[in-house]
Amino acid sequence: MAMLEIRNxxxxxxxxxxxxxxxxxxxxxxxxxxxxxxGSGKSTLAKVLAGHDGYEVTQxxxxxxxxxxxxxxxxxxxxxxxxxxxxxxxxxPGVANTYFLKAAVNAIRxxxxxxxxxxxxFLKHIREKMKLVKMDDALLKRPVNEGVSGGEKKRNEVFQMxxxxxxxxxxxxxxxxxxxxxxxxxxxxxxVMRTPERGFLLITHYQRLLNYIQPDRVHVLLDGRVxxxxxxxxxxxxxxxxxxxxxxxxx
Amino acid sequence: xxxxxxxxSVYLREFEAMPATGETWLDDLRRRAMADFERQGxxxxxxxxxxxxxxxxxxxQHFPPAAPGADIDGYLRKLTESVPDALRMVFVDGHFxxxxxxxxxxxxxxxxxxxxxxxxxxxxxxxxHFGRHADTGEHPFAALSTAFARDGALIELAPGTIVxxxxxxxxxxxxxxxxxxxYPRLLVHAGTGSEVRLVEHHAGVADEPYLTCPVSEIVVDxxxxxxxxxxQESGNGAWHLGVVHVELGRDARFGMHAFSGGARxxxxxxxxxxxxxxxxxxxxxxxxxxxxxxxDYHTWVRHRTDHGSSEQYFKGVLDGKAESVFDGLIHxxxxxxxxxxxxxxxxxxxxxxxTAHSNPRLEIYADDVKCGHGSTVGELDADAxxxxxxxxxxxxxxxxxxxxxxxxxxxDSMTAPELRDHVEAxxxxxxxxxxxxxxx
Ligand SMILES: Nc1ncnc2c1ncn2[C@@H]1O[C@H](COP(=O)(O)OP(=O)(O)OP(=O)(O)O)[C@@H](O)[C@H]1O
Ligand SMILES: [Mg+2]
Numbered sequence: 001m002a003m004l005e006i007r008n009x010x011x012x013x014x015x016x017x018x019x020x021x022x023x024x025x026x027x028x029x030x031x032x033x034x035x036x037x038x039g040s041g042k043s044t045l046a047k048v049l050a051g052h053d054g055y056e057v058t059q060x061x062x063x064x065x066x067x068x069x070x071x072x073x074x075x076x077x078x079x080x081x082x083x084x085x086x087x088x089x090x091x092x093p094g095v096a097n098t099y100f101l102k103a104a105v106n107a108i109r110x111x112x113x114x115x116x117x118x119x120x121x122f123l124k125h126i127r128e129k130m131k132l133v134k135m136d137d138a139l140l141k142r143p144v145n146e147g148v149s150g151g152e153k154k155r156n157e158v159f160q161m162x163x164x165x166x167x168x169x170x171x172x173x174x175x176x177x178x179x180x181x182x183x184x185x186x187x188x189x190x191x192v193m194r195t196p197e198r199g200f201l202l203i204t205h206y207q208r209l210l211n212y213i214q215p216d217r218v219h220v221l222l223d224g225r226v227x228x229x230x231x232x233x234x235x236x237x238x239x240x241x242x243x244x245x246x247x248x249x250x251x
Numbered sequence: 252x253x254x255x256x257x258x259x260s261v262y263l264r265e266f267e268a269m270p271a272t273g274e275t276w277l278d279d280l281r282r283r284a285m286a287d288f289e290r291q292g293x294x295x296x297x298x299x300x301x302x303x304x305x306x307x308x309x310x311x312q313h314f315p316p317a318a319p320g321a322d323i324d325g326y327l328r329k330l331t332e333s334v335p336d337a338l339r340m341v342f343v344d345g346h347f348x349x350x351x352x353x354x355x356x357x358x359x360x361x362x363x364x365x366x367x368x369x370x371x372x373x374x375x376x377x378x379x380h381f382g383r384h385a386d387t388g389e390h391p392f393a394a395l396s397t398a399f400a401r402d403g404a405l406i407e408l409a410p411g412t413i414v415x416x417x418x419x420x421x422x423x424x425x426x427x428x429x430x431x432x433x434y435p436r437l438l439v440h441a442g443t444g445s446e447v448r449l450v451e452h453h454a455g456v457a458d459e460p461y462l463t464c465p466v467s468e469i470v471v472d473x474x475x476x477x478x479x480x481x482x483q484e485s486g487n488g489a490w491h492l493g494v495v496h497v498e499l500g501r502d503a504r505f506g507m508h509a510f511s512g513g514a515r516x517x518x519x520x521x522x523x524x525x526x527x528x529x530x531x532x533x534x535x536x537x538x539x540x541x542x543x544x545x546x547d548y549h550t551w552v553r554h555r556t557d558h559g560s561s562e563q564y565f566k567g568v569l570d571g572k573a574e575s576v577f578d579g580l581i582h583x584x585x586x587x588x589x590x591x592x593x594x595x596x597x598x599x600x601x602x603x604x605x606t607a608h609s610n611p612r613l614e615i616y617a618d619d620v621k622c623g624h625g626s627t628v629g630e631l632d633a634d635a636x637x638x639x640x641x642x643x644x645x646x647x648x649x650x651x652x653x654x655x656x657x658x659x660x661x662x663d664s665m666t667a668p669e670l671r672d673h674v675e676a677x678x679x680x681x682x683x684x685x686x687x688x689x690x691x
Contacts, residue, residue: 094656
């Protein structure tokens with residue numbers, strides 16, 4: 001059985017249908033990429049998987065490790081190992097990164113029946129992950145995502161992923177708006193974490209990311225539907241011909 | 252209303268029954284103040300500065316002046332531990348309690364005595380300043396206070412005196428003060444180039460109605476600095492109607508942080524007159540308002556001459572059926588060029604039933620000034636909440652963290668950092684009382 005299985009998922013916002021029957025299965029150890037133009041429903045899918053309550057699931061189901069994912073609160077999903085890297089990470093004024101990360105780590109540990117993390121152990125753990133994403137110490141005391149560039153926010157998402165070590169990570173355009181150095185760092189963060197136990201769903205707008213992270217499967221999302229799936233050559237094809245090609249398929 | 256005015260108020264009758272001191276200036280001052288109260292009465296909603304205040308049930312009750320001598324030993328330990336190594340004056344039900352106070356090793360140049368003692372001795376500072384600043388003509392409770400106050404603290408700094416130890420004034424309403432009124436006063440005169448840090452702490456017996464009208468008059472001479480930590484933690488049945496009135500000389504500085512979490516009805520009017528060039532004032536605060544409580548800060552910052560600067564930053568957190576007012580005046584007189592004056596008020600509503608009134612008032616008559624203001628009333632940021640939850644934090648914990656972060660920011664400007672733990676603990680307890688809501 002797949003690690004994440006999406007079956008005939010229909011999602012509406014304010015009565016308007018945005019996802020119109022998505023079927024997708026990601027196995028442990030796999031990286032799937034979802035590509036699609038503006039407004040095709042990529043972030044909607046990501047947020048529904050993370051448990052955002054602004055979206056209404058009208059049909060279908062999502063199984064995560066065999067369990068009904070849609071029944072769970074967002075924090076329960078996180079504690080069970082689902083991670084969403086936000087397209088637009090949120091600023092949390094007044095809450096320092098260390099405090100926030102520690103609270104998150106401890107919430108996950110508690111769920112697993114483990115005690116609170118030891119202060120030294122925690123520091124060692126986050127220092128190691130900071131090195132991975134090339135972040136400096138000053139970040140730790142700063143409020144979450146406040147007063148930093150878009151690129152820094154994306155890097156911070158990868159950092160959080162590295163710290164929390166999820167089983168299944170959804171990255172929503174974590175590559176968008178990054179210069180090549182930052183993109184390489186993000187890609188490396190993902191590649192290091194690629195293990196046989198872990199699954200990834202990479203949402204991207206640009207084929208460029210896939211030069212650095214080799215996906216197992218590529219899906220094209222258009223107007224709320226997966227119109228084509230294939231191997232990584234599909235991304236290259238898309239780069240050359242654009243989405244127009246698939247619009248015909250969809251119609 | 253008119254009919255009621257023809258009769259004497261119960262407060263006037265009580266006033267007339269009190270003995271005169273024989274000190275002409277003081278007796279005259281009190282009589283004038285009483286007349287000011289009698290003319291104004293309890294303010295009603297048609298008076299602009301009191302339009303959000305519902306004082307109907309205060310006006311219907313009568314709170315006679317509380318007697319001296321009540322015991323508060325049990326409570327005191329907590330009070331003294333909160334600011335160690337302080338010079339301390341304790342007032343119980345408005346009366347100085349020497350045995351609870353600590354005035355040992357007063358540094359040279361600092362004078363701290365009870366006002367009752369100063370009145371008795373015909374003290375010249377009290378003659379010059381007591382009741383001369385707080386506006387009894389405009390503020391009915393300042394009037395009531397000046398008419399009825401018999402005690403308080405007199406703090407005088409000789410020019411150039413730097414007081415290193417914090418000066419703490421505890422005003423406590425005891426069980427014996429339930430159903431009664433207290434009018435504690437503070438008079439501070441900081442001579443040229445002197446500096447002092449004050450804590451004004453109001454607390455009282457829980458669940459009992461009482462009235463307290465604390466009035467502080469703070470006169471800061473040229474180039475002197477006074478910092479005030481104001482804590483309004485009156486009992487939850489209290490009517491707390493206070494005034495802090497500050498006069499600033501040339502290059503004088505006043506910094507205040509106010510925290511309020513107490514009282515059924517708590518209002519403090521803060522008047523700051525920047526009379527000399529280059530005077531600076533900073534007023535910050537946090538009000539934490541529970542269901543059934545009303546919290547109100549009215550600020551009156553008046554730039555009367557050039558090169559003054561002032562900043563005001565107040566935040567409020569309201570829960571349940573709570574109500575708050577922030578009403579902030581920035582007045583810049585015609586000649587007050589090069590004034591820099593800023594004001595911010597932010598309110599966080601934890602419940603749809605809570606109401607926060609935010610009312611900036613800018614009266615600017617000079618043309619070469621920098622003035623800014625902002626005010627917001629909002630709920631918890633839903634995106635931030637989702638973001639935290641998506642990282643594993645429970646809804647309750649996430650809400651709590653966001654509320655705490657919002658409020659905690661204002662504590663950076665506390666003028667008595669040694670009380671930060673105390674205030675943070677109050678905030679944390681308040682949040683524990685199920686206010687964070689949510690599950691998990
Ligand atoms: N909360 C919402 N309220 C109303 N409409 C929404 C909401 N969220 C998404 N939509 C609409 O759903 C459609 C899909 O949006 P979504 O953000 O999922 O697209 P996307 O593929 O992520 O686009 P982008 O490439 O711009 O990130 C859009 O038409 C958008 O306007
Ligand atoms: Mg998107």
